[in-house]
Amino acid sequence: MRYLPLTPDDRTEMLATIGAGSVDALFRDVPAQVLNPAFEGLPPHASEMAVERHMKALARKNLSAGDVPFFLGAGAYRHHVPASVDHLIQRGEFLTAYTPYQPEIAQGTLQVLFEFQTQVARLFGTDIANASMYDGSTACWEAIAMAGRITRRDGVVIGPIHPHYLSTARTMAKFTKDEIRELSPALIADAGDDAVIGMIDDKTSCVVVQYPDILGRIPDLAKIADAAHAKGALLVTVVTEPVALGLLESPGALGADIVVGEGQSLGVGLNFGGPYLGLFGAREKYTRQMPGRLCGETVDADGKRGFVLTLSTREQHIRREKATSNICTNSGLCALAFSIHMTLLGGEGLDRLARINHARAVYAAEKLAAIQGVELVNQRGFFNEFTLKLVGHDAREVAHRLAQRQILSGVALGRLYPDATDLAEGLVVCVTETCTDEGIATLVAALAEELA
Structure with missing residues (x-):
C-alpha cells in the first residue's frame, strides 16, 4: 500500500x-x-x-573472490573474516542501533565505539581516534581540511596515494580553494621521498603520504615528517591496509600528526564496493579540530563506569559555521565488525597475521619476478602488496586475459591511471593469508605463458 x-x-x-x-x-x-x-x-x-x-x-557471470586464485588489492583487500564477526553484528541490539544521543539507553553502543576508538588509536600510534567515518577517501579529505584549519594555510602536497583518494580531495578542494600539488607514481624502485619533500614550502598546510603507497612501497615517514614540521606543515598519513600496521611501525610513532585510513580489510570483507569504514586518528592537541564524533569514558552519579558522546562537531549538532564537517557520519556497524575482528586477533594475532601476509607476498614476488619479462618495482621492500612491470606489455590486456582463465592476477595501473602511458606496464599484486601455494603457482605459470 x-x-x-x-x-x-x-x-x-x-x-x-x-x-x-x-x-x-x-x-x-x-x-x-x-x-x-x-x-x-x-x-x-x-x-x-x-x-x-x-x-x-x-549473478552467475560474477567471478567470486573465493572461487579462483585472487590477487586483487589496491585499496580493497581480501582477508579471512571469522564467522563470529557476522554472527555478532547481526544481534538486534547492534544491527538496529542508531547514533547514541541518549547515553542512558545506549551504553552498549557507546562502549563499542569507545573500544573501537582505543583500538584505532593504538593501531595508528595516535593520542585519539574518532568513532569512524564513511570511508578512507573521505577521511583523507577531512584530514586535509583539518590541517588547513590548524595551520591556516591552503597548500597541500600529496604523494603517490590511491587515485580515488586523490580524486576525492580534488573534488572537495574546488569548494575550499585549497591548492593541491600531487606527485604521480612511477615504475622505479625509489619511493620518491625526496621528491615529496622538495614540494614542501612555507604555504604548505600538510603533506599527505600513503603508507604503504599505491605501488606497495614503504615511504620514510620520519624523514618526511621532519621536513614537513620544519616548514610548519603537518604530516597526514593514509593507511589503506591496516593489517600492515601489525608489522610496520605506527605512523604516529614516526611523526604523523593525523592518520587516516580504510578499515575494510578487518571484519568487513569485500562486498561489491561497499560499505567501507573510515578510520581517523590525531594528536590530542588537535581534538577540537577533528571531524566526527568522539565517545568518552566517565562515571555516573553512583560512581559507576559509563560512556558518553563527548564531542560532536558535525553541523547537525552545532552552529553550521562552527562545524568541522558535514559528511562525517560514522559507519557504526562496520566499526563494530572491525572492532570484533581486532578483538579476536589481539595484539599477538595481528602481528602473526601481518607476518603471514608478508611472508606469502615475498614468496609470490620471488616466483613472479623470476619470469622472463617481469621486473619487481619494490626493491626497497613491501608488505603484502607489490608492483610488477610487465616489460613490453599492457598490464590491462594481460590481466583481462588471465581473468578469462579464471585468475584474478592483480590491478593494472592503466586501469587506475588511464591517461598515464608510463604506468601501462604496471600490475599491482596483493598476496594475503587467503592465497595458497597452489594459487600462486597457477598465477606464475599462467603469467609466464601470457608473456612468452
Whole structure:
C-alpha cells in the first residue's frame, strides 16, 4: 500500500509557490540522457519470477573472490573474516542501533565505539581516534581540511596515494580553494621521498603520504615528517591496509600528526564496493579540530563506569559555521565488525597475521619476478602488496586475459591511471593469508605463458 499524502491540488499550490511550472522543471539541470536513459533490451515490465530468473543469470557471470586464485588489492583487500564477526553484528541490539544521543539507553553502543576508538588509536600510534567515518577517501579529505584549519594555510602536497583518494580531495578542494600539488607514481624502485619533500614550502598546510603507497612501497615517514614540521606543515598519513600496521611501525610513532585510513580489510570483507569504514586518528592537541564524533569514558552519579558522546562537531549538532564537517557520519556497524575482528586477533594475532601476509607476498614476488619479462618495482621492500612491470606489455590486456582463465592476477595501473602511458606496464599484486601455494603457482605459470 503506497502512502501519498499530497493531492494534485497540493502539488499545484506548492509548484506555484516556488515558481515552477511542473515537477519536471525541478530537474531541468539534469542532462536528458541521464534523467531518462534508454535501457536497450529491457522490457517495460516483467513478472517477479522472470526478474528473479534474469538476475540469477546475471549473478552467475560474477567471478567470486573465493572461487579462483585472487590477487586483487589496491585499496580493497581480501582477508579471512571469522564467522563470529557476522554472527555478532547481526544481534538486534547492534544491527538496529542508531547514533547514541541518549547515553542512558545506549551504553552498549557507546562502549563499542569507545573500544573501537582505543583500538584505532593504538593501531595508528595516535593520542585519539574518532568513532569512524564513511570511508578512507573521505577521511583523507577531512584530514586535509583539518590541517588547513590548524595551520591556516591552503597548500597541500600529496604523494603517490590511491587515485580515488586523490580524486576525492580534488573534488572537495574546488569548494575550499585549497591548492593541491600531487606527485604521480612511477615504475622505479625509489619511493620518491625526496621528491615529496622538495614540494614542501612555507604555504604548505600538510603533506599527505600513503603508507604503504599505491605501488606497495614503504615511504620514510620520519624523514618526511621532519621536513614537513620544519616548514610548519603537518604530516597526514593514509593507511589503506591496516593489517600492515601489525608489522610496520605506527605512523604516529614516526611523526604523523593525523592518520587516516580504510578499515575494510578487518571484519568487513569485500562486498561489491561497499560499505567501507573510515578510520581517523590525531594528536590530542588537535581534538577540537577533528571531524566526527568522539565517545568518552566517565562515571555516573553512583560512581559507576559509563560512556558518553563527548564531542560532536558535525553541523547537525552545532552552529553550521562552527562545524568541522558535514559528511562525517560514522559507519557504526562496520566499526563494530572491525572492532570484533581486532578483538579476536589481539595484539599477538595481528602481528602473526601481518607476518603471514608478508611472508606469502615475498614468496609470490620471488616466483613472479623470476619470469622472463617481469621486473619487481619494490626493491626497497613491501608488505603484502607489490608492483610488477610487465616489460613490453599492457598490464590491462594481460590481466583481462588471465581473468578469462579464471585468475584474478592483480590491478593494472592503466586501469587506475588511464591517461598515464608510463604506468601501462604496471600490475599491482596483493598476496594475503587467503592465497595458497597452489594459487600462486597457477598465477606464475599462467603469467609466464601470457608473456612468452
